[in-house]
Amino acid sequence: MALTRLLLSNFRNISHADFALDTGVNLFCGANGSGKTSLLEAVHMLATGRSFRSRQHKSVIQHDSGGLTVFAQLDTGFNLGVERLADGGGRVRINQATADSSSQLASCLPLQLINSDSFSALDGGPGVRRRLLDWTVFHVEHIFAQEWKNYQIALRQRNALLRRGKIDADVIGVWEDQLAQSGERVDTLRQASFAQLKASVASLLAELPKSLLGQVEMSYRRGWRKELQLGRALSESREGDLAQGHTRTGPHRADVRFTVAGEPAHNILSRGQQKMLVCAMRTAMAELVCRHREKPVFLVDDLPAELDESNQQLFAHWVSRCASQVLVTGIEEGTTSRPWRQLASPWNCPKVFHVEHGNISAEASAAQ
Numbered sequence: 001m002a003l004t005r006l007l008l009s010n011f012r013n014i015s016h017a018d019f020a021l022d023t024g025v026n027l028f029c030g031a032n033g034s035g036k037t038s039l040l041e042a043v044h045m046l047a048t049g050r051s052f053r054s055r056q057h058k059s060v061i062q063h064d065s066g067g068l069t070v071f072a073q074l075d076t077g078f079n080l081g082v083e084r085l086a087d088g089g090g091r092v093r094i095n096q097a098t099a100d101s102s103s104q105l106a107s108c109l110p111l112q113l114i115n116s117d118s119f120s121a122l123d124g125g126p127g128v129r130r131r132l133l134d135w136t137v138f139h140v141e142h143i144f145a146q147e148w149k150n151y152q153i154a155l156r157q158r159n160a161l162l163r164r165g166k167i168d169a170d171v172i173g174v175w176e177d178q179l180a181q182s183g184e185r186v187d188t189l190r191q192a193s194f195a196q197l198k199a200s201v202a203s204l205l206a207e208l209p210k211s212l213l214g215q216v217e218m219s220y221r222r223g224w225r226k227e228l229q230l231g232r233a234l235s236e237s238r239e240g241d242l243a244q245g246h247t248r249t250g251p252h253r254a255d256v257r258f259t260v261a262g263e264p265a266h267n268i269l270s271r272g273q274q275k276m277l278v279c280a281m282r283t284a285m286a287e288l289v290c291r292h293r294e295k296p297v298f299l300v301d302d303l304p305a306e307l308d309e310s311n312q313q314l315f316a317h318w319v320s321r322c323a324s325q326v327l328v329t330g331i332e333e334g335t336t337s338r339p340w341r342q343l344a345s346p347w348n349c350p351k352v353f354h355v356e357h358g359n360i361s362a363e364a365s366a367a368q
């Protein structure tokens with residue numbers, strides 16, 4: 001699936017923009033602070049309901065304006081709209097109907113993002129990596145969203161009881177049964193996707209020249225002891241959980257680890273190697289999703305940062321295999337477009353946009 005038209009108003013320094021996008025490559029070039037990242041942020045908001053830079057909608061809304069809107073038409077026939085108001089209000093619409101969860105947006109617009117925060121997949125907490133795995137499972141297995149929701153409802157209830165300090169074994173037992181059932185199913189779905197991601201990442205990394213990247217090991221930790229059923233693990237940890245006031249075991253503590261010779265990968269790999277590992281993971285996620293449904297859209301903020309030319313070219317090649325469309329930002333048109341121009345048609349004819357003080361204008365025709 002691809003975005004065919006994008007409309008923004010009052011989104012950071014972009015007061016108004018309305019333009020058509022190509023399938024394949026769309027390049028947004030401009031000086032520092034011109035609004036390139038804001039544009040990617042707006043597309044991300046359409047797919048998730050939120051910014052990737054700020055938890056506060058207010059900081060994204062243009063100063064002195066009452067609210068922002070982002071609207072897109074997709075080639076699948078869907079229209080997506082997000083409105084955020086300075087007074088805290090807002091709404092999300094899909095084809096004129098109000099959407100009540102951000103997972104409805106995500107399901108209409110599967111999106112992959114590569115930016116300077118992507119390193120947190122390696123040096124950040126387990127939650128970042130768990131979300132990467134869950135993005136994949138969500139798009140591959142339709143029952144995952146409901147199972148995960150059931151799990152979280154039961155988790156909230158158990159935690160509320162633990163916080164009260166005094167627990168009735170029968171009452172907590174009911175929630176532990178639900179946690180155990182949905183938790184085991186969440187884990188089974190995650191394990192199936194993880195096995196495929198691991199194989200894909202290994203084969204993508206094998207396309208790179210020989211280096212320590214070839215020794216990266218990926219492992220999945222499900223969040224509770226291997227030898228136990230989840231129900232048993234929960235009842236065994238009840239005492240300790242009570243002392244801590246929360247549930248310390250279960251799939252909400254799962255992790256995906258990247259190691260090299262037993263060490264966390266970010267302690268060993270160079271910055272460029274780390275970025276290629278993250279690019280391989282993101283590509284593997286997209287490859288897996290496009291085996292089951294339509295190809296995702298990629299957002300790539302400043303690809304040349306940390307990557308030499310051959311790595312940029314390899315990543316562009318990966319994206320062309322598993323994406324329907326890519327929105328790429330860069331300062332200079334020449335360097336930003338170079339990795340894409342060596343690909344086969346139509347990926348070698350980017351649509352070029354110039355971004356200047358929040359104004360976005362398309363070049364009359366794509367330069368060759």
Ligand SMILES: Nc1ncnc2c1ncn2[C@@H]1O[C@H](COP(=O)(O)OP(=O)(O)OP(=O)(O)O)[C@@H](O)[C@H]1O
Nearest residue numbers: 012013032033034035036037038059060061062063
């Ligand atoms: N709420 C806001 N209202 C108005 N302007 C804002 C708001 N938030 C940020 N800005 C400004 O919007 C501009 C766009 O920033 P953005 O990060 O999109 O630039 P960029 O083109 O990606 O720059 P760089 O190349 O430096 O990464 C910046 O000048 C920033 O100061």
